[in-house]
Amino acid sequence: MEDWRVRPIEEPMHLGSYPASDVTFLLKDLSEVKLEKSMDARELAIQSGTHYSEMLPQEHLPTSDYLKLYRETLQMSAKKVALAVGTTAELIRNKKGPNTVLVSLARAGTPVGILIRRYLQEMYQLDLPHYSISIIRGKGIDENALFYILQKHPDANLQFVDGWTGKGAIRKVLIEACSKLERDYGIKLNDDLAVLADPGHCTDMFGTREDFLIPSACLNAVVSGLMSRTVLREDLIGQNDFHGSKYYKEWLDQDLSNHFIAEIVPFFDEVVKEAQQSARELLQHPPAISWKGLRDIQAIQNEYQIADINLIKPGVGETTRVLLRRVPWRILVDRLDNPNIRHILLLAEAREVPIEVYPGLTYSCCGIIKSVKGDAE
Structure with a gap:
């Protein structure tokens, strides 16, 4: 068994537009490498067996529609997001204690990890280290990043953090990654995942199970510290390297990453009293992890005869993304008068995408992407 404690891992360089006190990105800077492909070229590559983590989608600055949706959502839901952050942070404080390291999963987890860290700092004067690391479906977690954290904080409890759950795919990758670390290196980590919203019912550490739009889901790099999705390619990432990412520093003028944090804090x-109460109730009556969301998606896959389950994007955040930047086939909603989907109905109408009511859906809505073989994200 290799001794991971002596693996030579370089110190990370400062990346991203967040202050260094908020987060350390354990990522290799690939800013100078041309990794972006057009949607058509990328999907052709995926069809031919290329893994989605070997290239990046072309990122664009958000359009005025995107920004309008982001601002409206933020105005409407800032307090709700703060309560979900508070509840999740209280659960972490109670379950893991003051000797905790926050490990957010890049990139949707990063702003959430920062908010949890800020809450614990402001309410309890707890100054927790916070790292953002890569996890990739079909490839696993960045083990070098975990070795680095464990070398720096040998006696700490690690808490993995993400934004929200959909089908629970990332939770499954995390569970498998943690059991692999124990098998290969004797490292025992708790694979629990803390999220703001768990409509998929695949974790017991969450702020809410209500499926509502977390505003950061509307935007890409400009609300995630100007970092791209993470990249893992053999010719770019060496044995002792972190997974890669690009830092779009040319967009600093348009960056909203710190604005998002400043609006919630x-x-x-x-919300602190209500957050404490919510967390107490969840600790006294632990919620079941039923994977109910995944079962819903499998039923939809069968009913609509969809070859690839990855074409079904459950939840308000993912459905918003489907309508704003993919080729949607149809939208399923639990009910038409759900206040969480007002913007979904407007976007679908504008793009002339059919909407169907699917009663009993765990989520507020699901977006189904038009079938293009090989869309595996």
Whole structure:
């Protein structure tokens, strides 16, 4: 068994537009490498067996529609997000204690990890280290990043953090990655995943199971510290390297990453009592992890005869992304008067995408992408 404690891992360089005190990205800077492919070229590559983590989608600055949706959502839901952050942070504090390292999963987990860290700092003067690392479906977690954290904080409890759950694919990758670390290196990590919203019912550490739009889901790099999705390619990532990512520093003028944090933090004082109460109830009556969301998606896959389950994007955040940047086939909603899907109905109408009511859906809605063989994200 290799001794991971002596693996030579370089110190990370400062990446991203967040202050260094908020997060350390354990990622290799690939900013100078041309990795972006057009949607058509990328899907052709995936069809031919290329893994999606070997290239990046072309990122664009958000359109005025995107920004309008982001601002409206943020205005409407900032307090709700703050409460979900508070509840999740209280669960972490109670379950893991003050000797905790926050490990957010790049990239949707990064702003959430920062908010949890800020809440614990403001409410309890806890100054937890926070790292953002890569996890990739079909490839696993960045083990070098975990070795680095464990070398730096040998006695700490690690808490993995993400934004929300959909089908629970990332939770499954995390469970498998943690059992592999124990098998290969004797490292025992808790594979629990803390998220703001768990409509998929695949974790017991969450702020809410309500499927609502977390505003950061509307935007890509400009709300995630200007970092791209993560990349893993043999010719770019060496044995002792972290997984890669690009830092789009040319967009600093349009960056909203710190703006998003600044809009949520002022609500912490207002929600702390309710967050403490919610967390107490969840600790006294632990919620079941039933994977109910995944079963729903499998039923939809069978009913609509969809070859690839990855074409079904469950939840408000993912459905929003389907409508804003993919080729949608249809949208399923639990009910038409659900207040969480008002913007979904407007976007679908604007793009002339059919909407169907699917009663009893675990999620508020699901977006189904038009079948293009090999869409595996």
